[in-house]
Amino acid sequence: MLEISFIRQNVDLVRAAIANKRLDVNLDDLLEADKERRDAMGKLEAVRARKNEIASIIPKASKEERPALIEEGKAVKTQLEQLEPGMAAIAKRYEDLMLRIPSIPRPEVPVGKGEEDNVEIRKVGTKREFAFKPKDHVELMTALKMVNWDGPRQFAGGRSYALTGLGALLEMAVTRLAVDTLVERGLNPVLPPVLVRERAMTGTGFFPLGREEAYNIGADDLFLVGTSEVPLVSLHADQVLDAKDLPIRYAGISNCFRREAGAAGKDTRGLYRVHQFTKVEQVVFCVPDEAVAEEEHYKLLGNAEAILAKLEIPYRVAIACTGEIGLGQTRKHEVESWMPSREAYSETHSCSTLGDFQARRSNIRVRLADGSTAFAYTLNNTAVASPRILIPLLENHQNEDGSIYVPPALRPYLFGREVLRPSEAI
RNA sequence: GGAGGAGUGGCCGAGUGGUCUAAGGCAGCGGUUUUGAAAACCGCCGUGGGGCAACCCACCAGGGGUUCGAAUCCCUUCUCCUCCGCCA
Numbered sequence: 001m002l003e004i005s006f007i008r009q010n011v012d013l014v015r016a017a018i019a020n021k022r023l024d025v026n027l028d029d030l031l032e033a034d035k036e037r038r039d040a041m042g043k044l045e046a047v048r049a050r051k052n053e054i055a056s057i058i059p060k061a062s063k064e065e066r067p068a069l070i071e072e073g074k075a076v077k078t079q080l081e082q083l084e085p086g087m088a089a090i091a092k093r094y095e096d097l098m099l100r101i102p103s104i105p106r107p108e109v110p111v112g113k114g115e116e117d118n119v120e121i122r123k124v125g126t127k128r129e130f131a132f133k134p135k136d137h138v139e140l141m142t143a144l145k146m147v148n149w150d151g152p153r154q155f156a157g158g159r160s161y162a163l164t165g166l167g168a169l170l171e172m173a174v175t176r177l178a179v180d181t182l183v184e185r186g187l188n189p190v191l192p193p194v195l196v197r198e199r200a201m202t203g204t205g206f207f208p209l210g211r212e213e214a215y216n217i218g219a220d221d222l223f224l225v226g227t228s229e230v231p232l233v234s235l236h237a238d239q240v241l242d243a244k245d246l247p248i249r250y251a252g253i254s255n256c257f258r259r260e261a262g263a264a265g266k267d268t269r270g271l272y273r274v275h276q277f278t279k280v281e282q283v284v285f286c287v288p289d290e291a292v293a294e295e296e297h298y299k300l301l302g303n304a305e306a307i308l309a310k311l312e313i314p315y316r317v318a319i320a321c322t323g324e325i326g327l328g329q330t331r332k333h334e335v336e337s338w339m340p341s342r343e344a345y346s347e348t349h350s351c352s353t354l355g356d357f358q359a360r361r362s363n364i365r366v367r368l369a370d371g372s373t374a375f376a377y378t379l380n381n382t383a384v385a386s387p388r389i390l391i392p393l394l395e396n397h398q399n400e401d402g403s404i405y406v407p408p409a410l411r412p413y414l415f416g417r418e419v420l421r422p423s424e425a426i
Numbered sequence: 427g428g429a430g431g432a433g434u435g436g437c438c439g440a441g442u443g444g445u446c447u448a449a450g451g452c453a454g455c456g457g458u459u460u461u462g463a464a465a466a467c468c469g470c471c472g473u474g475g476g477g478c479a480a481c482c483c484a485c486c487a488g489g490g491g492u493u494c495g496a497a498u499c500c501c502u503u504c505u506c507c508u509c510c511g512c513c514a
Binding site: 004038041042044045046048049051052054055056058059060066069070071072073074075076077197239240241242365367369370371372373 | 436444445447454455456470471472473475476477482483484493494495504
C-alpha cells in the first residue's frame with residue numbers, strides 16, 4: 001500500500017508503475033474516489049463537530065435551555081444517520097482501490113513485459129555435459145522409489161504426490177541443510193502457522209489480487225498460506241518495533257499450498273509445479289532506509305547462493321523486469337537452477353524487497369532514534385523449496401547407471417551416503 | 427465444547443453516562459548542570475485524516491446498537507487468563 005498523499009503528489013510515477021507492472025487498476029478511479037471521500041468527510045465532520053459541541057454545552061446549560069438543545073441534538077443525530085451510509089460506501093470503494101495500487105519499482109528494475117525481459121546478472125557453475133542420455137527427475141525418482149505418483153493422484157487429485165523412502169529423507173535433508181546454513185548466518189528459525197486469517201493475506205499483499213491462488217477453509221474462514229512469508233511478516237502486525245532490535249531476520253520452515261489457478265495444464269509432469277510443497281523462507285524486517293534494505297537484500301540473495309553452492313547446482317541470477325514483479329515488490333531477483341530435463345534455467349528462488357508496502361498494510365512500525373515512528377521495510381527470499389529443488393539436484397548429479405552423487409554438505413543428513421543407488425533404495 | 431474474569435497510548439496503569447480535549451508512572455526526545463556520564467531539575471511527548479492556518483474529525487481489542495451525549499450501558503466477534511470437559 002502507498003500513502004494517499006504520495007499518490008496525489010506523484011500521479012505520473014504511480015501511473016507508470018501500474019502500466020509497467022501490467023496491472024489493470026484505474027488510477028483515475030482512485031483519485032476520484034479520494035476526492036469524493038474528502039468532500040464527504042468534510043461535510044460529515046462539520047455535522048459531527050456540531051454534535052460534539054451540543055453534547056458539551058448541555059451539562060452547563062440551564063434547565064430552561066436544555067430542551068431546545070436536546071431537540072437540536074436529535075436533529076443532528078438524524079442528519080448523521082442519513083450521511084453515514086453514504087460515507088461508508090465511499091470509504092469502502094476508496095479502500096478497495098487502494099489495496100490494488102502497486103509499489104513503485106526501484107530505478108534499477110528494467111522495464112519489461114515478461115520473463116524474456118528479465119536481465120541476467122551472472123551465471124555460477126557450469127552446466128554439465130553428459131556423456132550419456134540423462135534421465136529426468138521422474139525416471140530417476142521412480143527408479144530410486146523416492147516417490148509414489150499414482151496413489152496420491154487418485155485420492156488427492158492432480159499435482160499430488162507422496163515422497164517416500166530416500167525421497168522423504170532427501171527433502172528433509174535439503175530442508176535441514178538450508179535451515180542450518182541460515183542459522184549459522186544469524187537467522188532465527190521459525191515454524192509458523194500455515195492456516196491464517198484473511199487479514200494476514202491482505203496484510204502481506206497476497207490479497208485481494210491473489211485470492212484465487214489460495215485454498216480457503218470456508219467453515220472457519222481461514223486460508224492456507226502459499227509461503228511462510230505470510231505468517232512471518234504477520235508475526236509483527238500491529239506492533240511498534242524498536243529500531244535497536246532491527247534488522248529482525250527469520251528463517252521460516254513450512255508447508256506451502258498453492259492452487260496454481262492460472263496454470264491449468266502447465267508443467268503437469270513431475271514435481272516442478274505442485275499444490276503442496278516444503279519451503280524454507282527468509283524474511284527480514286529493517287529500518288526504512290533504502291541503503292540498509294539493499295544491503296539486506298543482497299545478504300538474502302547471498303544466503304540462497306551459498307545453499308546452491310553446497311548442493312553443487314549450477315544456477316544463474318537475474319533481475320526481474322517490471323512486468324514480472326509483484327504488486328508490492330520494488331525489486332526482485334530470481335535465482336534459476338539448471339534443470340537438464342527442461343534444458344533451461346528455471347526459477348527455484350525469488351528474492352524481493354517490498355519497501356514499506358507490507359508494513360503499511362500490516363501496520364508494522366519502527367520507533368526511530370529521534371522518538372518518531374515510521375513503517376518498517378520488509379524483504380524475503382527463498383532458501384530452498386522442495387521438491388522443486390530436487391529436480392536440479394537429482395538431474396545434475398545423476399550417473400549413467402541411475403545412481404545419484406550426493407554432495408558432501410548433504411551427506412550428514414543422509415546417514416553419510418555418498419551415492420544413492422536404485423539397488424539400495426528403501 | 428461449558429462456566430467465570432479480563433482487553434485503555436511504545437510499556438504499566440487510573441478512569442462505571444456529561445470540562446476524558448484519557449490522570450499518573452516508565453521509556454523516548456530536547457535542554458540546564460557536568461571534564462564526560464549518571465542523577466536531579468525544566469520542557470516536549472499516542473496514531474491517522476482534513477485544512478494555508480486557527481482549528482476540526484476519528485480511534486480506549488474488532489463490528490453493531492441504546493442515548494442529545496459512550497472508554498463507561500447493551501448485543502456480537504476476536505484474543506488472553508482461571509476452572510471443567512474432550513483429545514494428541
